[in-house]
Amino acid sequence: MPNALLIYPEFPPSYWGAHFALEFVGKRSSMPPLGLLTVAALFPDHYDLRVIDMNVDSLSEIDLDWADYAFTSTMIVQKDSLTEVIQRCRQKEVKIIAGGPHPTSFYSEIEGVDHFILDEVEDFFLDFLLDLENGQAQQIYRATSKPDVTKTPLPRYDLIDLEAYGSMALQFSRGCPFDCEFCDITKLFGRVPRTKTSTQMIDELSLLYRLGWRGPVFLVDDNFIGNKRDAMRMLPPVAEWQKARGFPFRLYTEASVNLAELEPLLEAMVEAGFNMTFLGIETPNPEALLKTKKKQNTKSGTDNYLLSAVEKIQSKGMEVTAGFILGLDGDTKDAFDNQIQFVQEAGIPTAMIGLLTALKGTDLYHRLQSEGRLREESTGNNVSITLNFETEMDRQTLVDGYKRVLSTLYDPTLKNYFNRCLKLFERYPDRGRTLNGYRWGKIRKVEFKAVLRSLRRQLFSKQGPAYLRFILKVLQDYPSLFPEAIRLAIMGYHFEKTTSQQIAIDDFKNSLETEMGGFRYWLERLAHSGSDRLQTVGSQIRQLLTQTQREYQQIHIDFRHGVEDAFSTFHQHIFGQYLEEEFENFKQMLTKQVHQSSDGLAEVRTYLDRLAIRIQKQQKHLQVDFRRGIDELIRTLEVSIQDTLNKASVPLTVNGRLSLN
Numbered sequence: 312m313p314n315a316l317l318i319y320p321e322f323p324p325s326y327w328g329a330h331f332a333l334e335f336v337g338k339r340s341s342m343p344p345l346g347l348l349t350v351a352a353l354f355p356d357h358y359d360l361r362v363i364d365m366n367v368d369s370l371s372e373i374d375l376d377w378a379d380y381a382f383t384s385t386m387i388v389q390k391d392s393l394t395e396v397i398q399r400c401r402q403k404e405v406k407i408i409a410g411g412p413h414p415t416s417f418y419s420e421i422e423g424v425d426h427f428i429l430d431e432v433e434d435f436f437l438d439f440l441l442d443l444e445n446g447q448a449q450q451i452y453r454a455t456s457k458p459d460v461t462k463t464p465l466p467r468y469d470l471i472d473l474e475a476y477g478s479m480a481l482q483f484s485r486g487c488p489f490d491c492e493f494c495d496i497t498k499l500f501g502r503v504p505r506t507k508t509s510t511q512m513i514d515e516l517s518l519l520y521r522l523g524w525r526g527p528v529f530l531v532d533d534n535f536i537g538n539k540r541d542a543m544r545m546l547p548p549v550a551e552w553q554k555a556r557g558f559p560f561r562l563y564t565e566a567s568v569n570l571a572e573l574e575p576l577l578e579a580m581v582e583a584g585f586n587m588t589f590l591g592i593e594t595p596n597p598e599a600l601l602k603t604k605k606k607q608n609t610k611s612g613t614d615n616y617l618l619s620a621v622e623k624i625q626s627k628g629m630e631v632t633a634g635f636i637l638g639l640d641g642d643t644k645d646a647f648d649n650q651i652q653f654v655q656e657a658g659i660p661t662a663m664i665g666l667l668t669a670l671k672g673t674d675l676y677h678r679l680q681s682e683g684r685l686r687e688e689s690t691g692n693n694v695s696i697t698l699n700f701e702t703e704m705d706r707q708t709l710v711d712g713y714k715r716v717l718s719t720l721y722d723p724t725l726k727n728y729f730n731r732c733l734k735l736f737e738r739y740p741d742r743g744r745t746l747n748g749y750r751w752g753k754i755r756k757v758e759f760k761a762v763l764r765s766l767r768r769q770l771f772s773k774q775g776p777a778y779l780r781f782i783l784k785v786l787q788d789y790p791s792l793f794p795e796a797i798r799l800a801i802m803g804y805h806f807e808k809t810t811s812q813q814i815a816i817d818d819f820k821n822s823l824e825t826e827m828g829g830f831r832y833w834l835e836r837l838a839h840s841g842s843d844r845l846q847t848v849g850s851q852i853r854q855l856l857t858q859t860q861r862e863y864q865q866i867h868i869d870f871r872h873g874v875e876d877a878f879s880t881f882h883q884h885i886f887g888q889y890l891e892e893e894f895e896n897f898k899q900m901l902t903k904q905v906h907q908s909s910d911g912l913a914e915v916r917t918y919l920d921r922l923a924i925r926i927q928k929q930q931k932h933l934q935v936d937f938r939r940g941i942d943e944l945i946r947t948l949e950v951s952i953q954d955t956l957n958k959a960s961v962p963l964t965v966n967g968r969l970s971l972n
C-alpha cells in the first residue's frame with residue numbers, strides 16, 4: 312500500500328493569513344489547504360494518506376521517512392517553502408509531485424521535482440497514479456480540458472485537524488466571466504464559470520457539520536456570482552439547511568461588484584447566512600479601471616457607482632471587504648488621497664491595498680513585456696513593497712504614496728479604522744438586528760476568550776482611546792453587534808500590525824541603502840592611511856553592523872524573511888569594503904618588507920597572523936544568519952594575497968588561514 316504525503320508549504324505572513332488575529336482565537340492558520348484536500352479525495356482506496364499543512368505543523372523527518380511519494384500544491388508566494396520541501400524530499404529520496412497555480416505557470420523554473428501535475432487535475436489524476444505505480448510516469452501532466460466540477464468528490468476534511476483553523480473553506484464555482492487585465496484567474500480556470508450542484512454543496516456543508524465544525528466558512532470562488540443563475544439555484548437549499556441547524560456557519564465569499572445590482576441574489580445570500588463578501592474594487596479612478604479592462608466597475612452615467620454598490624450590499628447586512636490597487640496605468644498623484652477617501656466613505660474596515668504586480672500569463676504581463684516595461688517575475692506577496700515593472704508614475708512617488716495610504720488607513724491608533732467599522736454598522740439594516748448566525752447566545756468559549764484577549768491587548772495600547780470609543784458606541788447603539796465589533800477590532804489589530812511591518816521592511820531596506828552609500832562616501836574621504844585607517848574603518852563597520860542589527864531585531868520575526876536578502880547583501884558589501892582595505896594595507900606592507908626588511912619572511916608571516924586575527928574578530932560582529940557569502944569574499948582575498956605573495960616570490964601559503972571556519 313503506497314504512502315502519499317500531501318504537503319502544503321508555508322505562507323509568509325500576509326493580510327489574508329490573518330496572522331496576528333489568529334493569536335486571539337488560539338488558531339494556527341486561517342484556512343485549510345482546500346486544493347490538497349480535494350486531490351486527497353481523488354486517491355484510490357489502496358493509498359495511505361497523510362496531510363501536513365506546514366502552516367499548522369512542521370514537516371517532520373518521521374513523515375518523510377513514512378512517505379513513498381510527496382504531493383505539494385503551491386501558489387507563487389509559497390515558493391521559498393516549496394524549495395525547502397523539495398530539498399528535504401530529495402535528501403530522503405522521496406519522489407516529489409508538484410501541482411497548483413505556481414507550478415502551472417513556472418514549472419520550467421522549478422528544479423528537483425519528479426513529476427508536475429499542472430492545471431486542474433481531476434481528469435487525469437488516476438492515469439497519472441497508474442503510470443507512477445508502473446514506473447512509467449512522465450515528467451509533466453497537463454489537463455487538456457476543464458474538468459466538470461459536478462464530479463469533483465468531497466474534500467477530505469477528515470485528514471486535518473479542523474480546530475487548528477480560523478475558518479473552513481469550500482468551493483462552489485471555478486472561473487470568472489470577466490477578463491481584468493492583471494488577473495490570472497481566467498487564464499487558470501477559464502471564463503465560463505463551472506459550478507457544483509446544490510446537492511454537492513449541501514453534502515460538503517454536512518460533512519463539515521458532522522466533523523464538528525461551527526463558525527466561518529469561506530466559499531473560495533474567485534467570483535461567486537460568475538454564474539448568477541446557478542448561484543441563485545444553490546442558495547435556497549443552503550438557506551434551508553442552515554436554518555434547520557440554527558445557522559452553524561457564517562458564510563463569506565468573493566464576488567464582482569455587480570452583485571449590488573442583483574437584489575434577489577443578494578437577499579438569497581443573506582438568507583443563506585452570508586455575512587461578508589470580498590469585492591475587487593481596485594480603484595475609484597474610472598480611467599485606470601478602463602485601462603486595466605475592469606469595465607464592469609465603471610458605469611457610465613452613474614455617479615459614484617462603486618460607492619453606491621458597496622452601500623447597497625452593506626445595507627443588506629453584509630460586510631464588504633475589498634481589494635485595491637495602486638500603480639495602475641492612468642493613476643495620477645490624486646490616486647492616494649482618492650483611495651483613502653473612498654475607503655473611509657465606503658465604510659470598508661478591511662481594505663487590502665496592494666501595489667500592482669504583473670503575474671506571469673496575464674494580459675498585463677504580456678502588454679508590459681511588449682512595451683519593454685517588465686522587470687522581473689512577481690513575488691506574489693501582497694505584503695512586500697515591490698514593483699516588477701516600470702510604472703507610469705514615478706516609482707518613488709508611487710511607493711511613498713502607497714505607504715502613506717497604508718499608514719493612514721491603518722494608523723497606529725486605528726482611529727480611521729474604527730470610524731469605518733462604525734460607518735458599516737450604521738448601514739446595516741435595523742441597527743439592533745442580529746446578523747444571521749452571530750447571536751450573543753451562540754458565543755463559544757474560544758470567542759469569549761478572544762473578547763478577553765482583545766480587551767486586554769487593545770484597550771491598554773496606542774489603540775486604547777479609539778478602541779474604547781468604538782466599543783462604548785457599539786454597546787450603546789448596536790449591542791447585538793458586540794461580538795462582530797470584537798471580531799472587527801481583532802482584524803484591525805492584525806491589519807495595523809501587518810501594515811506597520813510592511814512599512815518597517817521597506818524602511819529598513821531603504822536605510823541599508825542609505826547607510827551603504829554614506830559609508831562609501833565616508834571611506835572615500837577618509838584621510839588616514841596604514842593601520843590607523845584600518846582601525847578606523849574596522850570600528851566604523853562594527854558600529855554600522857550593531858546599529859543595523861538593532862533595527863533588524865525590531866522587525867517582527869515572522870516578517871524578517873522580507874529583508875534577509877537585502878541585509879545579507881549589505882553585510883557582503885560592508886565586509887567586502889573592509890577586506891579591500893585589508894588587501895591594500897597588505898600590499899603596502901609587503902612592498903615595504905620586500906624592499907626594506909632584512910627578515911622579510913618572518914615579518915610577513917607575523918603580519919598574516921595578525922591579519923587573520925583581525926578578520927576573524929571582525930567576522931564575529933556579523934550576525935550568524937548573514938555570514939553566507941562572506942566566506943566566499945575571504946577566499947577571494949586569500950587568492951589575491953597568495954597571488955601577490957607568489958609574484959613577490961615570498962614562500963608562504965595563506966589558504967584557509969583567514970576564515971573563521
Ligand code: SF4
Nearest residue numbers: 487489490491494533
Ligand atoms: S472580476 Fe475578479 S476574478 Fe474576475 S477577472 Fe476580474 S479580478 Fe479576476
